[in-house]
Amino acid sequence: MRNNQLNGTKIAFIGGGNMATALISGLCKQGVEGSNIHVIDINSANLAQLQTKFGVSTALQIDAQLTSSNVIVLAVKPQQMREVAAQLLPHIGKQLIISIAAGIRALDLSRWLGHHPAIVRTMPNTPALINQGITGIYAMPDVDLAQREIADAILSAVGSTVWIADEALIDPVTAISGSGPAYVFYFIEAMQKAAQEMGLSTEQGTQLAIATFTGASQLAALSADPVSVLRERVTSKGGTTHAAITSMDHSGIAAAIVTALKAASDRGRELGDEFGRQE
Numbered sequence: 001m002r003n004n005q006l007n008g009t010k011i012a013f014i015g016g017g018n019m020a021t022a023l024i025s026g027l028c029k030q031g032v033e034g035s036n037i038h039v040i041d042i043n044s045a046n047l048a049q050l051q052t053k054f055g056v057s058t059a060l061q062i063d064a065q066l067t068s069s070n071v072i073v074l075a076v077k078p079q080q081m082r083e084v085a086a087q088l089l090p091h092i093g094k095q096l097i098i099s100i101a102a103g104i105r106a107l108d109l110s111r112w113l114g115h116h117p118a119i120v121r122t123m124p125n126t127p128a129l130i131n132q133g134i135t136g137i138y139a140m141p142d143v144d145l146a147q148r149e150i151a152d153a154i155l156s157a158v159g160s161t162v163w164i165a166d167e168a169l170i171d172p173v174t175a176i177s178g179s180g181p182a183y184v185f186y187f188i189e190a191m192q193k194a195a196q197e198m199g200l201s202t203e204q205g206t207q208l209a210i211a212t213f214t215g216a217s218q219l220a221a222l223s224a225d226p227v228s229v230l231r232e233r234v235t236s237k238g239g240t241t242h243a244a245i246t247s248m249d250h251s252g253i254a255a256a257i258v259t260a261l262k263a264a265s266d267r268g269r270e271l272g273d274e275f276g277r278q279e
């Protein structure tokens with residue numbers, strides 16, 4: 001087993017959708033046995049797929065196997081979290097609870113779970129599907145070191161992790177990297193449209209746009225220079241890039257992006273308020 005931290009750890013998921021599937025796939029690639037993973041979902045088709053693909057055990061509702069797990073990952077939508085916590089409450093013991101839901105605050109989840117102390121709130125993203133995810137992680141003060149290491153090992157199975165000391169900053173993390181893949185896809189879609197309008201084929205536009213994102217991201221990751229310097233190196237005086245960047249500046253694109261990401265972060269906080277208030 002490559003990930004010794006998780007050796008023998010029994011992990012249960014409530015919610016077996018997109019993000020849970022990415023995490024389970026990453027865990028299995030890390031050598032976690034499917035027999036150590038249990039998934040609860042109300043959708044039997046999702047469960048059948050997970051069972052076939054990863055050899056995990058499954059159930060349509062909370063059962064003894066979930067109760068005997070060491071870690072429970074809550075991977076349902078924020079709107080379902082309160083109801084799931086209520087179902088879980090009578091069955092909960094000393095398990096480490098990891099939530100991946102946007103907005104839902106650790107303290108609210110803890111209260112819904114009878115003041116359960118071991119709550120870790122995380123924000124992964126969909127590149128987890130190809131082991132290139134990045135996850136922000138916050139742990140409540142009573143989560144011990146061994147539990148923090150387990151949480152880190154689970155999320156590291158699908159990419160890298162960034163620990164966040166102040167839970168309020170998980171909403172900005174959600175705005176940057178949780179929702180972030182959608183902004184990148186949005187930009188790629190715009191580049192595809194421009195390519196097509198200027199006469200390139202759909203295939204050519206797609207290939208050019210995606211390879212440019214991959215190459216530029218890798219360059220930014222590997223270069224010792226700041227991203228602004230990398231941008232300046234592309235931007236010849238009086239050249240083509242200068243024409244595009246000047247146009248973007250005139251349209252206020254950078255400022256609009258900052259405003260948009262703040263809206264995402266605000267929405268995360270609102271979700272927390274909306275569901276945290278419910279008693």
Ligand SMILES: NC(=O)C1=CN([C@@H]2O[C@H](COP(=O)(O)OP(=O)(O)OC[C@H]3O[C@@H](n4cnc5c(N)ncnc54)[C@H](O)[C@@H]3O)[C@@H](O)[C@H]2O)C=CC1
Nearest residue numbers: 015016017018019041042043075076077078100101102124
């Ligand atoms: N999709 C994304 O890019 C990201 C999503 N998240 C968070 O991950 C969580 C899950 O999102 P996705 O996987 O995208 O959603 P999804 O809709 O693919 O998965 C949710 C799953 O929960 C199941 N479910 C609903 N009610 C249930 C219940 N009472 N008991 C058991 N299972 C139940 C559904 O059948 C579904 O399979 C959300 O809270 C979201 O905020 C976090 C980071 C990124």
Ligand SMILES: O=C(O)[C@@H]1CCC=N1
Nearest residue numbers: 101102174178179180
């Ligand atoms: O849009 C959402 O609410 C979720 C959280 C981050 C990405 N998707």
